Amino acid sequence: MENVFDYEDIQLIPAKCVVNSRSQCDTTVTLGTHSFKLPVVPANMQTIIDEKLAIYLAENGYFYVMHRFEPEKRVAFIKDMQSRGHIASISVGVKEEEYTFVEQLAQENLVPDYITIDIAHGHSNAVIKMIEHIKSHIPSTFVIAGNVGTPEAVRELENAGADATKVGIGPGKVCITKIKTGFGTGGWQLAALRWCAKAASKPIIADGGIRTHGDIAKSIRFGATMVMIGSLFAGHEESPGETMEIEGKLCKEYFGSASEFQKGEKKNVEGKKMYVEHKGSLQDTLIEMEQDLQSSISYAGGTKLDAIRNVDYVVVKNSIFNGDKVY
Ligand SMILES: NC(=O)C1=CN([C@@H]2O[C@H](COP(=O)(O)OP(=O)(O)OC[C@H]3O[C@@H](n4cnc5c(N)ncnc54)[C@H](OP(=O)(O)O)[C@@H]3O)[C@@H](O)[C@H]2O)C=CC1
C-alpha cells in the first residue's frame, strides 16, 4: 500500500454550488430495501445503543444496529420492533450458540431486516460460515459482515453472501488492538476504506475513527455507503453508559466491546474505557450532523450524497488543524 492517509490528512475541494439553501440538500441513503435519514449508524456497543434508543432511531427514520451483548433479549427485541412496525436490526457473533439462535429465528419465522456479524477479525472462516448459515436459514435478511481491512476480505465476504461489509480494524477511540497486536487500519482508516471500496461490489460501512462531522463526508468520498460511529455518539443524555461527575463535570462512560468492562474478565482484552463529557441530547447531535452533511453536499456542488463521491481532494498531511483544537 502506498499513499496512506487518514481523515485529518484530507480536505475535499469545493465545486460550484447549485442550491440556494443548504436545506435543499438531501442526506438520505438506501441500504438494502430501506432508506434512512442519514448515512450514519451508532456503533453496536453497549454504551452506545440500547432498546430505547433503537426505538427512537427507528421511529425517526435513522438506521440502527442493536448490540449482541445481552443475547437472551434478542428474540423479544425483534418481536417488539416488528410489532411497532419498525425495522429489526440485530448483531450476532460466531460461537456455537449463535448458530442455534439463527436456526431458532428461522423456526419461529422471525426475520430480522438486518443482521450484523460483529467480530474483531472478520476475514475468517468463522464469519464466512456464519454468513452462509444465515443466508441458508433466513435468506431475506440483509447481512452486514465484518470487520475487515483489506480488499481480499471484502471480496471473500461478499462472495460468501454478505450484502455489505464493515471496514475498520483498530481505528476506534476505545480500541487498543493497534497497540496490543500491531495490526489494523488505525492511522490510515480512510486510505484502507478507499482500498477496500475499490474492490467492493456491494455497500461498505466505514467503522471507527470518525472524530468530526466532516469525517462523514470524507468517508462517503472514499467509498462508504454508511458510517458507523461510537465516540461521537457517546456521552449523550440518552446514551446507555453510566453517568458520573468527574472534577465537577458530568461525564458518561464509553467502553470497548473487547474491554474487560464488557467481557467481565481480563482475557484477550483489546478495548478500554473512557469518560466522555456530557453532550446534551442525541437528537440535537443528529440534527447538527444532518445540517453539516447538507452543507458538505452543497460544497460538493450537488443536491444529494452522491455529489460528494466525485469531488476532488488534496492530501495535507497532518496539517489541517495546524495545531488548533477541533472545538
Ligand atoms: N473493529 C475493531 O477494530 C475491533 C472490534 N472489536 C469488538 O470487540 C467485540 C469482541 O470481538 P471478538 O473478540 O471478535 O468476539 P468474541 O469474543 O465473540 O469472539 C468470537 C470468536 O472469535 C474468536 N476470535 C476472536 N478474535 C480472534 C482472532 N484474532 N483470531 C482468531 N479467532 C478469534 C474467539 O475466540 P478466542 O477469544 O478464544 O480467541 C471467539 O471464538 C466485538 O464487538 C468486536 O466488534 C474487538 C477488537 C477489534
Ligand SMILES: Nc1nc2c(ncn2[C@@H]2O[C@H](COP(=O)(O)O)[C@@H](O)[C@H]2O)c(=O)[nH]1
Ligand atoms: N479494537 C477495538 N475496537 C472496538 C472495541 N469496541 C468497539 N470497537 C470498534 O470501535 C468502533 C467505534 O469507533 P469510534 O472511533 O467511533 O469510537 C466500533 O464500531 C467498533 O468497530 C474494542 O473493544 N476494541
